[in-house]
Amino acid sequence: xxxxxxxxxxxxxxxxxxxxxxxxxxxxxxxxxxxxxxxxxxxxxxxxxxxxxxxxxxxxxxxxxxxxxxxxxxxxxxxxxxxxxxxxxxxxxxxxxxxxxxxxxxxxxxxxxxxxxxxxxxxxxxxxxxxxxxxxxxxxxxxxxxxxxxxxxxxxxxxxxxxxxxxxxxxxxxxxxxxxxxxxxxxxxxxxxxxxxxxxxxxxxxxxxxxxxxxxxxxxxxxxxxxxxxxxxxxxxxxxxxxxxxxxxxxxxxxxxxxxxxxxxxxxxxxxxxxxxxxxxxxxxxxxxxxxxxxxxxxxxxxxxxxxxxxxxxxxxxxxx
Ligand code: NAI
Numbered sequence: 001x002x003x004x005x006x007x008x009x010x011x012x013x014x015x016x017x018x019x020x021x022x023x024x025x026x027x028x029x030x031x032x033x034x035x036x037x038x039x040x041x042x043x044x045x046x047x048x049x050x051x052x053x054x055x056x057x058x059x060x061x062x063x064x065x066x067x068x069x070x071x072x073x074x075x076x077x078x079x080x081x082x083x084x085x086x087x088x089x090x091x092x093x094x095x096x097x098x099x100x101x102x103x104x105x106x107x108x109x110x111x112x113x114x115x116x117x118x119x120x121x122x123x124x125x126x127x128x129x130x131x132x133x134x135x136x137x138x139x140x141x142x143x144x145x146x147x148x149x150x151x152x153x154x155x156x157x158x159x160x161x162x163x164x165x166x167x168x169x170x171x172x173x174x175x176x177x178x179x180x181x182x183x184x185x186x187x188x189x190x191x192x193x194x195x196x197x198x199x200x201x202x203x204x205x206x207x208x209x210x211x212x213x214x215x216x217x218x219x220x221x222x223x224x225x226x227x228x229x230x231x232x233x234x235x236x237x238x239x240x241x242x243x244x245x246x247x248x249x250x251x252x253x254x255x256x257x258x259x260x261x262x263x264x265x266x267x268x269x270x271x272x273x274x275x276x277x278x279x280x281x282x283x284x285x286x287x288x289x290x291x292x293x294x295x296x297x298x299x300x301x302x303x304x305x306x307x308x309x310x311x312x313x314x315x316x317x318x319x320x321x
Contacts, residue, residue: 003245005032009091010244011083013037013074013131014101016052018199019150022233023098023240024056028065030241033091036060037070037083037101037131043200045103045119048073066091074101075122080130088138096244097135098148099128099172104204106161117164124150124168128175136179136188145188146244149176151254153194156265160212161205173254180252181304189251191243194265195236196258230259238262252303268299269308276320 010027014020016038028034036056040049053069060067070086072079087094102124105116128149139145154162155169173192180190210216236257242248243255254265273292275281286293302308 001030003242003247004030005096005245007031008095008246009033009035009087009093010096010098011035011037011070011087011094011131011135012098012100013083013127015098016040016056018201019195019197019233019236019240020098020100021056022237023100024067025059025063026237026241027096027244028060028067029063032096034060034065034067035070035083035087035090036067037072037074037086039071039073039101041103043103043204044105045123073123074099074127074131075119077130080127080132081134083131084134084138087135093142094135094138095142095144096146096148097132098150098240098244099131100148100150101127102150104162104165104201106165106204106206106209108161108208109163112164120164121168121171124165125171125175128172132175132179136183139183139188140186143187145183145186146246146248147176147179147183147188147190148240148243149173149190149192151176151192151194153196153256153258156194156254158215159209160215161209176254177252177304184251189248191248191250191252192254193236193240193243194254194256195233195240196231196256197233197236198231199233227259235260266301268296268301269311270294270296271298271300271311272315274312274316274319276318277316279319 015036038053040052072082152169273289
């Protein structure tokens, strides 16, 4: 165990079940002092109970580790502040935040209610703001921090009946991009994780989404029999733990874990097409050059808005020739 967290304080939201619980247990085992935050509701975010967080804290203490429970909801400004306060009061600092709390309220796009939209954006996206802002201030003063946002393949690649959830999860990617750019000079690194695991959230998927046969037809092609032994939460933990370690150099990036396969997930911009300087393109020209506009043979991975301008300028110059 060369990757350790001795002297480090980790906050894991939604740490009472599933993925978050496993992160907590392994962080503590490797020396971190852990704040196990969990509201303790159902997989659809209904109800609340202290039991989920308390049980994980008991497990950590029984194994000789240090942990405290937080039963606050990440989905309110006060709740997020209280989670970070628990870390500072109990352990004096915050080195690691894993934004992981969340639930599902799936529905067909046209039927999504305000309540389903607000609750899901509230816990995943706004919750990440409410927890990470106070943590970031502490990390900035310390000159050190590791932040992990739990995104989802649903947000980056799409999943029917999850427009609310996918929008929240894709939103976390935007949040990660900006936090990582601003945080870098303060020693704060931020990344996003797209996990996959068989957890209680599976019961909230609702089979109705399979009416989208353009997606569900691919289910039959997946070799679930081979992957089954790797679908536990523990196959996500090695990547999550690396990304919040002192040794991690990555920032401003997203990584996917699927059944023990770990991979960088990235958004690129194709080299594209340009008509050149001072020559306004017509919609017909856009149609005519669609092949070049969408050609992924040459692409760029801009690190910020402005870095997209550099290759774009080359293309505009080339269009003039
Ligand atoms: P889970 O239901 O086992 O764990 C989520 C935990 O968050 C629960 O213990 C729940 O009580 C807690 N929570 C919910 N609302 C909260 C709130 N307002 N404040 C504090 N805690 C709250 O689910 P799982 O599967 O472990 O999910 C963890 C994260 O990973 C979620 O953000 C989920 O969207 C994400 N994810 C999971 C995938 C999977 O395949 N299981 C795939 C992609 C993303």
